[in-house]
Amino acid sequence: MKKSDAPKTPQVAESAAVYKADPVDPDTAPLTDAELAEFRPASEVLPQILGKDLADALMKRRGRPASAITKAAISLRLDPDIVAAFKAGGDGWQTRMNDALRAWAVEHRLLDGQKPRR
Numbered sequence: 001m002k003k004s005d006a007p008k009t010p011q012v013a014e015s016a017a018v019y020k021a022d023p024v025d026p027d028t029a030p031l032t033d034a035e036l037a038e039f040r041p042a043s044e045v046l047p048q049i050l051g052k053d054l055a056d057a058l059m060k061r062r063g064r065p066a067s068a069i070t071k072a073a074i075s076l077r078l079d080p081d082i083v084a085a086f087k088a089g090g091d092g093w094q095t096r097m098n099d100a101l102r103a104w105a106v107e108h109r110l111l112d113g114q115k116p117r118r
Contacts, residue, residue: 071098 019030046055086093105111 043055043059046058049055050058086097089096102111106113
């Protein structure tokens with residue numbers, strides 16, 4: 001499905017027009033303060049509905065874990081065979097490349113050899 005074919009989310013004005021046309025339709029009625037007060041976080045409700053294992057899997061944080069050490073994003077031109085060699089090692093190729101550069105910099109006394117914590 002192309003992005004342009006995806007269903008559009010109704011805008012506020014459209015929602016208000018639908019509600020005005022049929023205010024008793026339970027699908028279009030706005031939530032009351034009492035209904036909103038009954039809402040609970042997914043972390044509280046999903047384990048009861050789906051079980052702990054499935055709920056944990058659904059709520060698992062995506063992406064890279066946060067790190068105390070930030071990396072500098074740069075643009076670097078390298079020979080394709082060098083990049084291919086590191087990528088051939090699988091996931092973590094950028095970290096291995098960073099470690100190789102660090103080892104070279106330590107060997108050439110550009111750094112003191114202290115590795116930062118990841």
